[in-house]
Amino acid sequence: MFLIDCPYCGERDQQEFKAGGEAHIERPKQPTELSDDEWAEYLFMRKNIKGVQFERWNHAHGCRKWFNMARDTSNDEIKAIYKMGEKPPTQ
Amino acid sequence: MTQNLRVKSSEFIDETNRISFKFDGKTYYGFKGDTLASALIANNVHLVGRSFKYHRPRGIMTSGSEEPNAIVQVNPNSNITEPNARATEIEIYEGLEASSQNCWPSVNFDIGGINNFLAPLFPAGFYYKTFMWPKSFWEKYEFFIRHSAGLGKSPNTRDPDIYDHRNIHCDVLVVGAGISGILAAKNAAKNNFKTLLLDEKNELGGSTIFEANEDNKINHNSASEWLKKEINELKNIKNLEIKTRTSVAAYHQYNYLLARENLTDHLDKKDKKNKIRQRLLKIRAKKVILATGALERPLIFNNNDRPGIMLSSAIKKYSNFYGVACGTKNIFFTNNDSAYESALSLHNKGIKVEAIIDIRENSDAKIIKKINDAGIKIYWAHTIVDTRGYKRLSGVSIMKLSNDGTSVTGSKISISCNCLGIAGGWTPAVHLYTQSGSKLTFDEERKIFIPKADTKEQISVGSCGGDFELDEIIENLNYKLKNFLNINKTDFEGITLENDHETSKRNIWLLPSDQTIGKTKPFVDYQNDATAKDIKLALREGFRSIEHVKRYTTTGMGTDQGKLGNMHALGIIADTAGVKMGELGTTTFRPPYTPLTFGTIVGRNVGEFFDTFRRTPMNDWHIKNKAEFENVGQWKRSWYYPKEDETMHQAVQRESKAARQSAGILDASTLGKIDIQGSDASEFLNRVYTNAWSKLAIGKCRYGLMLNEDGMVYDDGVTTRLGENHYIMTTTTGGAANVLGKLEDYLQTEWPELDVYLTSVTDHFATASLCGPNSKKILNKIIPDLDLSDDNFPHMSFKEVLIDKIKCRIMRISFTGELSYEINAPASYGEAIWQKCIEAGKEFNITPYGTETMHLLRAEKGFIIVGQDTDGTMTPSDLQMDWIVSKKKYDFIGKRSLYRSDTMKEDRKQLVGLLTEDPNIVLEEGAQIVSELDQKPVEMLGHVTSSYFSPNLNKSIALAVVKDGKNMMGRKLFIPMENKNISVTVANTVFYDEKNERLNA
């Protein structure tokens, strides 16, 4: 069970959090302009990386805030945690 | 019965405290401090079970949690009997009863034993190969397998014991209280780390505490004496908590560990009462020191499983710790020096050791001379080729090993004995280390897997880290501790150490015999009866992956998870396949390390504490008025209110009629309520609902449909505009939390520019829904001042009023098609307001109704229930609700998906009404719908989603999803049931009051 450092509350057990899938997939601003394929790309296609993956997490049983996490899926090492709207760490 | 093998008093056994216990119905005696295993051995009982597949007699093999054979049923005659307990871990107490498992009718006469003679019929993969065909025979096979396997029996009444959970946060957790663990814990605590030390045994000190090796010295004293002093000092150290009888079950990421603390199992029956039996410790440690020790390996040779064949280290522990001799004529069989220590221990206590058989050519250890002086014969470079004795070992046959170790030469020597100690070297107990996600590396020279690397959060010390000799252990521990804890000095730095070193090594995973392997039984996994032969067969049949071989042969799949034989299985695979062990990898060690009881896992969360119940403010009234309840998520909702001996059907029919004919009242408090405020609230609603919200006037209500981004209906409910920038949204009861979560997600991540605040107020309001043609009159009695005319208070509008100085919100909205008012009162006044409605409604025979009637009434009107009539694959158009989807709005959640080719298909499954040909037949919800009866295979067109007998229409009605249903109006379809086919006609979804005239009745 992870120990997650919520950017608003500090370190808490994983059971307080909900994972929200891949991060940095922005909802298209003008969906009607998109072809079926382009919309399907946004709607369905997600990466499943072995290695460092950027993910959305929500402190569901805490401050209810969403934030991002860079996690190495091969060993579950949490590399970074950063707020919504912030750029993912480069390293 | 006398304890004829108790040879010497021991400081760990209280001989003044004699304890009687029963095993397989016979009464025996032991002493306080004995385990069931040590007490049985003291009574010369070795035969304790039968093996799983061949039903071979099996005896006690180890002295710890790795025991594969001595698996017993505790309190076998009680309703709360416990299976699969290890005799080596059960501390005896007055009144203990246990029996052998896996034997029928008795351990001494076992019918399944015939399997042993049928052995050629039980090769690897036997179950896969045999029971696959013919399929129809499976039931018979299953009966046979289950009956003859009989792995214990489960209790058949509720567990009366109390279990507990505890969260622990500590700076340093030390697992294992052998010499390394004790020194580590002591130094951590002394340096101000909040430290927790755990050990699965009842005594601290590991194997050092009872060793009697005069060659191992610390500060010129015996290592065990020195360690006893160290343990004594622990008492006075602050910051140190010690828990014995506590086994770590799992080691998860980020130093989160689960441990089972055993509190009462060792106590006398009378002392167990009202105490917590076991406690699950949930530990989050900043740093973890693993000092889990090592497990002795057996040797794999022909017939290596007879009762009386034990691990050499176990024999030593039984004699030194429990004061019990495992046999009167002992032999040791070894590939290393440790068996000599065991042999000498026995010899010094006057227990006869016949011989030591060593597969090595020689050894220059100092202890060899002592063995020679004791007159014990050593057979160098020999191996056991066979053993004798059925229910108890009676002798062994040995032969000289060839130089390459693959065959035997010379003549056979036969030696009689009744106990054989086998010593195959040591396997570091790396189970917890690997559970934590860390990787192992294989030490080819020593043939062991050891931790690849320590980290800042975790180290392995002592033999679990690959250090076996005393000086090596202490010196490495000192070095590692200083780095790990960032301290300058340990309190044992500089102690003088004297010990011998093992220099001569020889390892043979599968020892040869004079017979061909096909004729031998070299057991690798004792619990699952897997032999080296099975592993070789699996390889011949093409299995290569270690995980596949494991499953095919069942090696390592017992409750002991192959703690003893896994390394040999790997070794035999590597040798046979000609690969290096390091490249082969290991199987995964999964939690729990030792089995956990269900009681420990659930702790206090049993019975009424299993889950949280949510009750509405009117709950007491419902109970007083004999409501039957239904679980809706965590909510307890009134289901129906039976009068006298009414059935559910009768009650629902009565309630439904009353609500349409006069007045009904429903507790709707469980509906989700979200308070929405902010200058962008209207824009926000525009984006989350399919219809338009900007023009909704203050004081008006509107029904909204919420989609997922994939265009499928997600939730629905009525939202009311309370002010310019203030709305109250209602959601379905079950969807409340998810809707709030989803809306928060969009606000925080996609539309952070919107000025909107969401607050869950579900629990803040109680809701009484008044319904029926007389509801207006009732409301008028309660609030005479309020003008209830359609002009002042029309359908889909809201008023804020005072009822007895209580501020209430009233919405005129309807889920039944009748004139209805929903009164929302602050939760604490809920019951009072409800009571007031009931009083005022008496003259109109106001009838409380539950969820079942609510569902029926809305079905008469064709109103959907999200989650019942929808299943995450229905678009608004599929539900014939195109009217609620705004064509003008540029965007809303899910809009784009409504124009995907798939969602626009004409012949999707669509919601329709169904009427049965026979109006008295009520369809089953979930029943499948077909258009042809004779066609095979028949196409399933859809299924029934809601179905009731409508008392107001006096006929059966149903909602269903049917492929291309919109174009099937009037078509005849069929519902094939088990005994009959039901004819139905596709109809409009609205069965009652199609023109909505009753809303303003």
Ligand SMILES: [Zn+2]
């Ligand atoms: Zn938080």
